[in-house]
Amino acid sequence: MALCVGLVLLNLGQMSNAADDQRAREIVDRVARLFISKSSISEVEMQITNENWQRNILMRIWSVGEENILVRIISPPEDAGTAVLKVGSNSWYYLPKTKRTIQMPASMTMTSWMGSHFTLDDLVKQSHLASDYFITTSFEGTRNGVAVNEYTLTPKPATVVVWGKIVLEVRQADHMPTWQRYYNEDGKPIRELTFSEYTTVKRRLIPTRLIMRPLDKAGEQTALIYKNISFDVPISEEIFSLNNLKR
Amino acid sequence: MSGRILGLAWRNLWRNPRRTLIAMSAIGFGYAMLLFVACLMAGLRQQMIETGTSLVLSDIEVHAPGYYPKRSIHQTLGGRQGTNVGTLLAAIAADPRIDAASPRVYAYGLVSATTQSAGAEILGVVPNQEQKVTVLQTRIVKGSYLTERMPKGILIGDRFATTIGVGLGSEIIVLTEAADGSMGNDLYTVVGIFHTGLDAIDRGLVLMSLASLQELLRLPPVRIHEVGIKLHNITEATTVAAALGAQLGKTLPVRVRAWPELVPELADYVQFNRGVTFILFVIFFMLVIIGIVNTMLMAVIERTRELGMLMAVGMRPVHVVSLILAEAVGLAAASLVLGGVIGAPLLWYLQVHGLNLGGVGDEVSLAGVVVGHHWYGQQDFSAYSQAALGLAVTALVSALYPALRAARFRPAEALRKV
Numbered sequence: 001m002a003l004c005v006g007l008v009l010l011n012l013g014q015m016s017n018a019a020d021d022q023r024a025r026e027i028v029d030r031v032a033r034l035f036i037s038k039s040s041i042s043e044v045e046m047q048i049t050n051e052n053w054q055r056n057i058l059m060r061i062w063s064v065g066e067e068n069i070l071v072r073i074i075s076p077p078e079d080a081g082t083a084v085l086k087v088g089s090n091s092w093y094y095l096p097k098t099k100r101t102i103q104m105p106a107s108m109t110m111t112s113w114m115g116s117h118f119t120l121d122d123l124v125k126q127s128h129l130a131s132d133y134f135i136t137t138s139f140e141g142t143r144n145g146v147a148v149n150e151y152t153l154t155p156k157p158a159t160v161v162v163w164g165k166i167v168l169e170v171r172q173a174d175h176m177p178t179w180q181r182y183y184n185e186d187g188k189p190i191r192e193l194t195f196s197e198y199t200t201v202k203r204r205l206i207p208t209r210l211i212m213r214p215l216d217k218a219g220e221q222t223a224l225i226y227k228n229i230s231f232d233v234p235i236s237e238e239i240f241s242l243n244n245l246k247r
Numbered sequence: 248m249s250g251r252i253l254g255l256a257w258r259n260l261w262r263n264p265r266r267t268l269i270a271m272s273a274i275g276f277g278y279a280m281l282l283f284v285a286c287l288m289a290g291l292r293q294q295m296i297e298t299g300t301s302l303v304l305s306d307i308e309v310h311a312p313g314y315y316p317k318r319s320i321h322q323t324l325g326g327r328q329g330t331n332v333g334t335l336l337a338a339i340a341a342d343p344r345i346d347a348a349s350p351r352v353y354a355y356g357l358v359s360a361t362t363q364s365a366g367a368e369i370l371g372v373v374p375n376q377e378q379k380v381t382v383l384q385t386r387i388v389k390g391s392y393l394t395e396r397m398p399k400g401i402l403i404g405d406r407f408a409t410t411i412g413v414g415l416g417s418e419i420i421v422l423t424e425a426a427d428g429s430m431g432n433d434l435y436t437v438v439g440i441f442h443t444g445l446d447a448i449d450r451g452l453v454l455m456s457l458a459s460l461q462e463l464l465r466l467p468p469v470r471i472h473e474v475g476i477k478l479h480n481i482t483e484a485t486t487v488a489a490a491l492g493a494q495l496g497k498t499l500p501v502r503v504r505a506w507p508e509l510v511p512e513l514a515d516y517v518q519f520n521r522g523v524t525f526i527l528f529v530i531f532f533m534l535v536i537i538g539i540v541n542t543m544l545m546a547v548i549e550r551t552r553e554l555g556m557l558m559a560v561g562m563r564p565v566h567v568v569s570l571i572l573a574e575a576v577g578l579a580a581a582s583l584v585l586g587g588v589i590g591a592p593l594l595w596y597l598q599v600h601g602l603n604l605g606g607v608g609d610e611v612s613l614a615g616v617v618v619g620h621h622w623y624g625q626q627d628f629s630a631y632s633q634a635a636l637g638l639a640v641t642a643l644v645s646a647l648y649p650a651l652r653a654a655r656f657r658p659a660e661a662l663r664k665v
Contacts (some may be wrong), residue, residue, distance in 0.1 A: 046372075052321045053428040078429040093422070098434040100420050102359040113427045 024137050024151050027170055029130035030178045033207050035229075039064045039079050042229035043074075048116045050220045057114055060229075061123075068240040069124045079114070085245045086124060094245045101245055110162065117191065117222040132159040133166065142174075147172040147211040163190075174198075174205060202231045249644065252566065256573035259429075260581075264548070270542040271582045274638070276660055278586030279593065279633050281531050286594050288524045297619040300506045301326055301382045302443050303370065303452065305349070305475035306484045308509060309339070309495065310591035312502045314472060315509075318353050318463055320426055322472070329469030330499055334451050334566035336474065337496060339510040342485050344478055347379035351473040352460045356423030356431075357401075358453055361413040367403075367453045369421060371460025373664065380477040383441055383454070390415045390439035398459050400438035408440050415440060421453070425465040433463050481506070498559025524630065543575055543649040554653050555661020564654035571653055575646030579639050 014180060035042075039062075046057045055076065062070040069086040073079045081096030084104075092102040109120040139150035153166040166186035169178045180193040192213045195207035208226040238244055260267050300306055307317070314322040318357070324330050331349050339348045353373035357364050374393040378384050383402075384392040393400055401419065413419055417437045425431035435455060443449055461468060478487060484505035492503035507514035554567060601621030 019505050048428065050428075052426070053429045076425075076429070081432055095422065096434045097432055100361075102357075102364055102420055102422070103362050105364055107355070107356075114430065117425050143574075204335075215428065216331065 013100065021135060021137075024135045024149075025130055027132075027149070027175050028135050028151055028153065028168065030175060031168065031170060032129040032202075034177075036063075037204075037231040039233055039235045040231050041233055041235065043227040045223075045225045046114065046116050047223040047225070048118075049222070050115070050246055051217065053115075055115075057116075061156055062235055062239050063124070064125065064235055064240070068237075070239055070245070071120075071123075073114075083245050085240060085242065086120070087240055091120070092242060092245060094098075097229075099246070101242060113238065116224075117220065118224065121213075125245055129166070132156060132161055139169075139170065143169075146178075148178065171183075176205060176207060191215055195213070199226075201229050204231060216233060249569070251465070253571050253573050254314070255575075256570055258576055259546070259550075259570075260577050263357050263549075266542060266545065267578065267581075270538055270578060271585055274460065274579065274582035274618050275585030275589060276388050277531055277534060278583055278634065278638060279590035281412065281595070282528055282586065282590035282631055283593050283624075285524055285623035285630040285634065286597050288520055289630065290597065290601075290623045290625040292520050293625040295513060295516060295520075296506070298443070299510050300444065300481070301477075302386070302445065303381055303383060303448060303556065304509060305380050306478045307476040307488045307491065307503060307505050308476040308483050309335075309491070309501050309503050309526065310472065311474065312500050313486050313500065315504065318355070318472070318481035320354055320424075320466070320472070323373040323466065324474070324501065325469070325499055327470075329467060329471070332469065332471055335499065339474060339476060340489060340500075342487065342494075344480070344483055345491075346384040346477045346479050347376070348477075349373060349376040350457060350471045350474045351377075351475055352457055352464070353472050354460060356421050357454060358407070358411065359422065360411045360413045360417060361419045364405065365431065367407060368452050369423065369460060369463075370452060370454045371457040372454060373457050377475070380475045383443070386441045386443050387439050387664065388442045390437070391537065392439055393454060393456055394438070395456070397436070397438055398456055399435050400437040400455065401458050402439045402441060402454040403437055404452055405440050405442045405451065406450040408437070410450065413437055421455075421463060425463065426470075427465050429465065430461040431465060433459075435459075443627070451530060493591075523570035526638060530632055531634075532641045535638060535641050539575055539642050539645040540577065540648060542578065543571060543646045544652070546574065547571060547649045547653045548599055548648075551656065551661050551664045554659045555656050555664070560661060567654045567656075572643055572646050572649035575642045575650075576639060579642030583635050594624060594626060598626060 004122075013109050029174040030203075042061045044061060046059070048055055048057070048071065057079065059075065059137040060072050060074060067088050070083065074080065083094040085092045085094070086108035086109070089106060091106070091109055092101050092119040093104055094101045108216070111119060113120045126135055128141040134156060136150060136154075138152040139148070148171050148216075149172055151168045151170065153168065155161045155163065161180050164187060167181045167183070169180075170176065171178060176198050177195045179195065181189050182191045184190050191212060191231070194211045194213075196211075197207060198205055199208050200206075206226070206229070210224040211221055212223045213222070257665060265578045288358045291615060309324070311322045311326065315421045323328070324335065336348050336350065339345060346377070350373060354371075355366065356369055358369075359497065361366075372393070387402075388405060391404055401421075403413070408414060411419070414438055419435055419437060420432060421435060422430065422432045441449070457471070458468070461470070475492075478484060484506060488503045488505035488508075495501045495503065558564070558567065601623035604620055604622055
C-alpha cells in the first residue's frame with residue numbers, strides 16, 4: 001500500500017516537473033524573442049572597451065522577422081556608411097570606402113562583430129535558444145531581494161551550437177532576463193551578458209542596456225544600448241536588397 | 248722500425264693482389280656510395296632550410312617581446328610609440344655577419360573578390376629591401392613582384408587566386424580590424440601571382456607594400472612588427488641572434504629568434520636527417536668490419552708459416568700485431584683513395600645536375616619540402632672526412648682479432664704448418 005502511494009507521488013512529481021519544463025521553455029522562448037517582431041527599426045549604440053582601444057559605434061538596424069536584417073553604421077566617421085545585409089543565411093558587407101559589396105563567409109557571423117564582444121548572430125539570431133536546448137529550472141527563489149528563476153540550457157544532441165551550456169536568470173515578476181552566462185564544453189564560463197534599464201516600448205517591456213563581458217579578459221566589455229526602437233512599423237521589402245545596401 | 252713495418256705491410260698487401268683488389272673495391276665502392284648518400288642528404292637539408300627560411304621567413308627575426316607567435320597587430324617594436332625604423336635597421340646592419348635586413352608588418356584579414364572571400368595572412372614589405380632577404384620574387388609565375396610604383400598592388404599565391412577566383416589585374420578588397428578598432432578596408436590590384444609549392448603559403452599569404460598595410464591598419468610609419476634578417480652564413484644564425492638580442496636590447500625591448508626557434512619542426516628535421524645519415528654510416532662500417540676481418544684473417548692463416556719464421560728469427564709479437572694492423576690500415580687507405588676517385592665525379596654530378604626525379608606535372612616533395620624535379624646534392628666535407636676517419640678506425644678495430652691471433656702463434660708449431 002505504502003509502495004502504491006509512493007509510486008503515485010513519484011508520478012505526480014514527474015508530471016509537475018514536465019509542466020515546469022513547459023513553463024520554463026515558454027519563458028526562455030519569450031526572452032529569446034524579446035527583440036524580435038514582425039518588423040522593427042532601432043538605433044543602437046555599441047560602447048566597446050578592450051585592452052587596445054575604446055570606441056562607440058552607432059548603428060541603425062532594420063529587421064523583418066528574423067530572416068531579413070540590415071545594419072548601417074552611422075558613426076564614428078571612419079566606419080560610417082558601412083552596412084551589413086543578411087537575408088536568410090547569406091550576408092553581404094558594403095564598404096563605402098571602396099564602394100564595393102562583398103559576400104561574407106557564413107562563419108564571419110559567428111566571430112566578433114565590428115571588434116565588439118558580440119557576434120552578428122548574437123545581435124540578430126537569438127530565437128533558437130528554446131528549440132536548440134534542453135531547459136531545466138536550476139534555481140527558484142530570492143536573490144538580492146528579487147524573486148528570480150534560473151534556467152540551465154544544455155544543447156540537444158543533434159544541434160550544432162557553440163556553447164556547452166547556457167545559464168539564464170529571469171525575474172519572476174515580469175519574466176525579464178537579468179543575466180545570461182555562456183559556458184564552453186568543459187563547463188568553464190566564457191562570457192556573461194547582463195541586462196538592465198527595462199523600458200516599455202509599444203506595450204512591450206524590454207531591457208535597453210545589454211553588457212557582454214568576456215570572463216577571461218578582465219576590464220573588457222561591450223555595452224549595447226538601445227537608443228530608440230520601434231516595433232511593427234511598416235518596412236518595404238526593398239530595404240533588404242543589394243541595391244539598397246549600396247545606397 | 249715502424250717505417251720498415253709499413254713498407255713490409257704494403258708489400259705484403261700486394262703479394263696477393265687479387266684478394267686485396269677485391270677487398271679494396273668492395274670497401275672503396277662502399278665509401279663512394281657513402282659519399283653519394285651523405286651528399287644527397289646534405290642537399291635535402293640545405294633545400295629544406297632554404298625553402299623553410301628564404302621564401303617568407305628569414306634566418307633571424309626581430310620582434311617586440313610577446314609579439315610572436317600570437318602576432319597581435321598592437322604589439323609593434325617599441326610599443327605604441329613605435330621606433331625609428333631607419334635607426335633600428337642601421338643598428339642591425341652594423342653587424343658584419345648580417346647581409347640584409349627588411350622591416351615587415353603583419354595582419355590577418357578577409358580578402359575578397361566580388362563573390363568569393365577567404366581569410367589570409369597579409370604581409371607588408373618594402374619591396375626592394377625584402378628582395379634582399381627572401382627569394383619569393385623568384386617564384387612569381389604571373390606578373391611581377393611588388394614595386395614602389397604601384398602602392399596599391401598586391402601579390403597573391405596561385406592557390407589563393409583559384410580559391411577566390413581572381414587573376415592578374417583583378418581588383419580585390421582587403422578587410423581587417425585596424426589598430427584603432429575601425430574596419431580597415433581598401434581596394435587593391437593583383438600585380439603578381441606566386442607559386443612556392445608550399446600549400447600554406449600559396450593558399451594563405453598575400454603581400455602588399457609596407458606603407459599600404461600600415462595605412463590599412465591605421466598604424467603610423469614608426470610602427471612595424473618585425474625585422475627579417477639574412478645572414479652571409481646561415482649556420483651562424485643562433486649565435487648572431489643571441490648577440491643581436493643583447494646589442495639591440497640595450498635601447499629597445501626586443502626578442503630575437505633564429506630560424507630553429509621560428510620553425511622548430513625544421514630544426515627537428517635537420518636533426519633527423521643527420522641521424523639517418525649517421526645510421527647509414529654505422530651500417531656501412533659494420534659491413535667493412537666483416538670485409539676486413541675476413542681478408543686479414545685469411546692473410547694471417549695463409550701466412551702462418553711465414554709469420555712463424557719471422558718470429559723464430561726474433562720478431563716480437565708486438566711487431567707482428569703492428570704488421571697486421573698496418574696491412575689493414577693500408578688496405579683501408581687504398582680503398583679510401585679508390586672510393587674518392589669513384590665518388591668525386593658522382594658528387595660533382597649531384598651538385599651540378601642533381602638527381603632527376605622525373606615527372607613533368609607538379610614538383611616532387613620529400614618530407615614536406617619541395618625539391619623540384621631535380622634533387623641536388625650539397626658537399627658536406629665534414630661528413631666525408633668523418634666517414635673516412637670512421638673507416639680507418641673500423642679497419643684498425645677489425646684487424647685486431649687477426650693480428651692478436653697471429654701474435655699468439657708459437658714459432659715451432661707455426662713453422663711446421665704447410
